[in-house]
Amino acid sequence: MATVEKDIRYGKAHPLQSLDVHRSPRDGAGWIIFIHGGAWRDPKITSDVGEPLLSRLLLDLSCNAASLNYRLSPYPNSESTSVDLESTSFNAELAASDSDASFSDSELASSDSEAAFSDSEAAYSDSEIPTSKHKLLIPDSELTSSTLRFATLDLKSVPSHTEALPPNTARHPDHINDVLSALEYLHKKYTLSNYVIIGHSAGATLACQAVEAILAGRNLPLPKVIMGLEGIYDIGGLVKEYGDDYRGFVEGAFGQEEEWPPALDVKGYKGLVVLAQSDQDELLSWRQTEDMKERLQETLGTGGAVRVVKAKGKHDEMLKTQHLADLMVRYIRGVV
Numbered sequence: 001m002a003t004v005e006k007d008i009r010y011g012k013a014h015p016l017q018s019l020d021v022h023r024s025p026r027d028g029a030g031w032i033i034f035i036h037g038g039a040w041r042d043p044k045i046t047s048d049v050g051e052p053l054l055s056r057l058l059l060d061l062s063c064n065a066a067s068l069n070y071r072l073s074p075y076p077n078s079e080s081t082s083v084d085l086e087s088t089s090f091n092a093e094l095a096a097s098d099s100d101a102s103f104s105d106s107e108l109a110s111s112d113s114e115a116a117f118s119d120s121e122a123a124y125s126d127s128e129i130p131t132s133k134h135k136l137l138i139p140d141s142e143l144t145s146s147t148l149r150f151a152t153l154d155l156k157s158v159p160s161h162t163e164a165l166p167p168n169t170a171r172h173p174d175h176i177n178d179v180l181s182a183l184e185y186l187h188k189k190y191t192l193s194n195y196v197i198i199g200h201s202a203g204a205t206l207a208c209q210a211v212e213a214i215l216a217g218r219n220l221p222l223p224k225v226i227m228g229l230e231g232i233y234d235i236g237g238l239v240k241e242y243g244d245d246y247r248g249f250v251e252g253a254f255g256q257e258e259e260w261p262p263a264l265d266v267k268g269y270k271g272l273v274v275l276a277q278s279d280q281d282e283l284l285s286w287r288q289t290e291d292m293k294e295r296l297q298e299t300l301g302t303g304g305a306v307r308v309v310k311a312k313g314k315h316d317e318m319l320k321t322q323h324l325a326d327l328m329v330r331y332i333r334g335v336v
């Protein structure tokens with residue numbers, strides 16, 4: 001039986017320096033490491049958002065897995081309450097069909113870095129796409145006035161125990177330093193000889209920053225595969241594309257433009273990079289993924305390869321789809 005341990009602390013400065021671990025009983029099993037997104041600041045996005053994907057992957061791959069938390073930057077207004085009404089749409093998507101098993105194993109080894117998908121894969125019915133982020137899961141019959149009151153709480157009236165949590169004041173490079181500390185914790189305890197790193201959204205930035213830090217001499221093994229899901233790989237390019245809407249969270253995490261790190265390129269990495277992006281992502285266009293692919297074609301080391309694949313669903317919902325788990329298994333089976 002696999003075991004799960006949550007909220008293991010890897011640092012003393014803040015409770016978000018914590019991670020969740022799934023342990024496989026299999027000898028020599030490798031690791032999948034998941035890094036969540038949330039624009040470096042959204043307190044509702046935690047290691048838990050990796051759970052649907054990790055549980056699905058672990059059904060197929062009997063490996064270990066860890067989902068990381070890291071310190072967050074300030075969230076400037078109270079639009080994010082501590083009440084999470086987000087629908088999981090987990091069961092609905094379990095039933096969603098997956099008809100594009102179109103990658104052969106030989107493609108993995110090839111250095112040809114063409115986008116490995118066809119347009120026809122985008123076709124699926126709207127009913128498979130979760131449309132509302134805030135579906136109330138409580139059945140109507142159980143909606144009492146107290147559940148309704150609870151559901152409409154705002155941050156000002158959240159009970160005092162949540163105020164006791166230390167504030168989120170992280171600023172670059174705190175986020176990436178925490179991710180590196182988490183990897184060091186895992187490496188020291190379990191030895192990360194065979195691992196795959198997966199990052200979603202701002203977590204994809206962190207995954208690539210971690211790889212760049214290791215390539216620059218940080219004393220950790222390199223992952224065998226990097227997977228970026230709806231990733232941000234160039235914050236300057238992001239603000240150029242979206243303007244002030246996104247400048248706020250970028251400045252909150254990285255400060256003024258002069259301090260922003262350049263576009264990521266994991267220069268010299270010799271493994272496989274898989275970039276997944278959905279047409280239904282309401283927060284990010286294909287631009288970050290396409291531009292990253294272009295850079296990687298120039299910068300990957302000998303033996304390195306990049307694959308771009310089409311995911312399904314909105315920005316956060318894509319993580320809960322069986323389609324994504326199936327795609328990923330194709331690339332990491334045999335690696336971990």
Ligand SMILES: Nc1ccccc1C(=O)C[C@H](N)C(=O)O
Pocket residue numbers: 037038039041042201202246249283284
């Ligand atoms: N990952 C992103 C990528 C692009 C734009 C926004 C996000 C967010 O995560 C927004 C987040 N929910 C927030 O409220 O800060």
